[in-house]
Amino acid sequence: MLLKKLLQNSKMTKKILFFLLVPFIGFSQNIDHLFSDRGEIYFSFEYKNKNQLNNISNVVSIDHKTTAELAFAYANKKQFKQFLKLGIEYTIIPYKSLNFTHGSKNNWDYYPTYQQYVNMMTAFADSFPNICKMHSLGTLNSGREILIVQISDNVGQKEDEPSFLYTSSMHGDELAGYILSLRLIDYILNGYANNQRLTDLVDGIDIWINPLANPDGAYYGGNQNVWSATRYNANWVDLNRNYPDPQDGPHPDGNPYQSETNIFLGLADTVNFTISANMHGGVEVCNYPWDTWSDLAADDNWWQYVSKEYADSCQANGNNGYFNYLNDGITNGYDWYEADGGRQDYMNYFRYCREFTLELSNDKTPDPNDLPYLWDANYPSLLNYMEQSLFGLRGIVTDSITGVPLKAKIEIQGHDMDSSHVYSNLPIGNYHRYLIQANYDITFSKSGYYPKTINATILNNIATVRNIQLVPINTTPTAITEVIGNDKENLFIDILGRKNKQIKNNIQLITKENSTINKQIIIE
Numbered sequence: 001m002l003l004k005k006l007l008q009n010s011k012m013t014k015k016i017l018f019f020l021l022v023p024f025i026g027f028s029q030n031i032d033h034l035f036s037d038r039g040e041i042y043f044s045f046e047y048k049n050k051n052q053l054n055n056i057s058n059v060v061s062i063d064h065k066t067t068a069e070l071a072f073a074y075a076n077k078k079q080f081k082q083f084l085k086l087g088i089e090y091t092i093i094p095y096k097s098l099n100f101t102h103g104s105k106n107n108w109d110y111y112p113t114y115q116q117y118v119n120m121m122t123a124f125a126d127s128f129p130n131i132c133k134m135h136s137l138g139t140l141n142s143g144r145e146i147l148i149v150q151i152s153d154n155v156g157q158k159e160d161e162p163s164f165l166y167t168s169s170m171h172g173d174e175l176a177g178y179i180l181s182l183r184l185i186d187y188i189l190n191g192y193a194n195n196q197r198l199t200d201l202v203d204g205i206d207i208w209i210n211p212l213a214n215p216d217g218a219y220y221g222g223n224q225n226v227w228s229a230t231r232y233n234a235n236w237v238d239l240n241r242n243y244p245d246p247q248d249g250p251h252p253d254g255n256p257y258q259s260e261t262n263i264f265l266g267l268a269d270t271v272n273f274t275i276s277a278n279m280h281g282g283v284e285v286c287n288y289p290w291d292t293w294s295d296l297a298a299d300d301n302w303w304q305y306v307s308k309e310y311a312d313s314c315q316a317n318g319n320n321g322y323f324n325y326l327n328d329g330i331t332n333g334y335d336w337y338e339a340d341g342g343r344q345d346y347m348n349y350f351r352y353c354r355e356f357t358l359e360l361s362n363d364k365t366p367d368p369n370d371l372p373y374l375w376d377a378n379y380p381s382l383l384n385y386m387e388q389s390l391f392g393l394r395g396i397v398t399d400s401i402t403g404v405p406l407k408a409k410i411e412i413q414g415h416d417m418d419s420s421h422v423y424s425n426l427p428i429g430n431y432h433r434y435l436i437q438a439n440y441d442i443t444f445s446k447s448g449y450y451p452k453t454i455n456a457t458i459l460n461n462i463a464t465v466r467n468i469q470l471v472p473i474n475t476t477p478t479a480i481t482e483v484i485g486n487d488k489e490n491l492f493i494d495i496l497g498r499k500n501k502q503i504k505n506n507i508q509l510i511t512k513e514n515s516t517i518n519k520q521i522i523i524e
Contacts, residue, residue, distance in 0.1 A: 121134050
């Protein structure tokens with residue numbers, strides 16, 4: 001009897017376990033089915049408030065089409081499993097492959113094949129070698145390359161000019177900026193020496209343009225077309241959640257830095273960009289910092305000014321209703337929704353660069369026939385934003401004794417916070433600080449030098465130049481001798497580094513036969 005009961009209990013336990021396991025087995029099969037063709041899915045869900053949405057944004061990638069009540073999101077399999085644990089009802093939005101009719105390069109109403117893209121980038125540099133270079137920043141496992149062109153009057157040479165960056169389509173299916181960037185390169189190169197404004201931009205700015213930051217996503221369906229493009233990269237990672245974050249630190253998405261991310265981290269570490277923008281799609285708006293937290297940027301009023309300039313120009317050059325989403329075409333990122341690990345915040349916080357995000361079209365991959373219209377609506381704004389890199393406070397910081405360029409910190413008193421200060425860049429010592437029209441006290445500092453504070457009035461769309469000499473702390477009125485380099489003249493320099501004809505109480509630079517110079521402070 002006891003044995004019979006044990007057997008019955010054993011059978012009952014197995015039945016209970018079976019029924020408990022069935023839903024999970026079915027659940028697993030459903031998940032596998034959802035991701036059988038693509039490693040990402042698109043879905044919608046209702047949410048209660050912004051705090052809930054911000055918490056969910058730590059799990060999945062919230063999409064720009066999100067409204068006040070209905071959210072749209074992307075997820076890979078791991079992310080979607082985490083989302084399901086929240087117990088929120090959702091609706092899967094089936095993927096529909098695109099199949100537009102190809103236009104032609106002559107009309108810019110087409111998307112090139114991958115090889116055509118490579119050929120175009122190569123041809124830009126080959127056709128305009130004096131002002132254009134193409135750089136391959138790296139090759140992905142697929143064999144596709146991250147390509148960028150550099151445009152300047154003395155291309156490849158360091159000069160006293162800002163470095164500016166446009167990059168597009170880090171979300172591989174958001175492709176309006178891909179074609180607009182290619183056309184912008186073509187427009188600038190062909191306009192140089194023929195169009196005064198374009199000539200001034202090339203002569204005054206170190207311009208970098210990367211039309212396609214996620215080629216594996218754009219050409220997921222093969223190198224012949226972009227009709228099956230994906231948001232994520234080949235590893236099904238959202239590249240715009242994969243950067244170090246000011247608040248959440250390294251790896252905020254829990255993923256290793258992707259090859260594409262490492263390539264751009266290296267670029268930003270090599271080139272000291274002062275202004276940049278990354279292009280997306282899905283809505284039409286300028287998104288300015290911050291994305292990761294609610295605190296406003298120190299230069300929030302400047303951000304609103306340049307964002308409004310971009311949006312207003314788009315509205316003036318586009319059809320009625322274009323680029324008027326949210327706050328008449330502009331928005332603070334966090335006010336919209338929280339996004340952690342984005343490149344915009346990385347560039348602003350860690351690289352002291354001013355970057356915003358451009359959402360260029362309601363359709364992520366627009367009909368090619370709409371691309372010429374998007375160009376007409378946007379290219380004046382693209383040039384305006386590029387031109388902003390020439391304005392604000394700028395100059396060169398040097399050693400007051402030797403004239404050697406310095407890497408110094410430039411900080412606005414009572415204004416800067418959250419890494420809004422900037423640094424002068426070597427080997428030139430040039431700095432660029434973008435500010436809204438006002439009067440400011442600016443402090444220049446470097447270890448081993450006395451800090452220097454100046455007052456300057458900044459005007460919108462005007463460059464205010466202040467060259468700064470910092471005095472070394474070890475400069476004292478005693479006799480010293482130091483070999484400092486090669487010069488052809490005997491010079492007398494006062495204690496602040498200014499050339500002076502007076503001999504008394506000055507620094508004398510004496511040229512020696514071996515072409516070195518002795519520096520002596522003469523006290524009489």
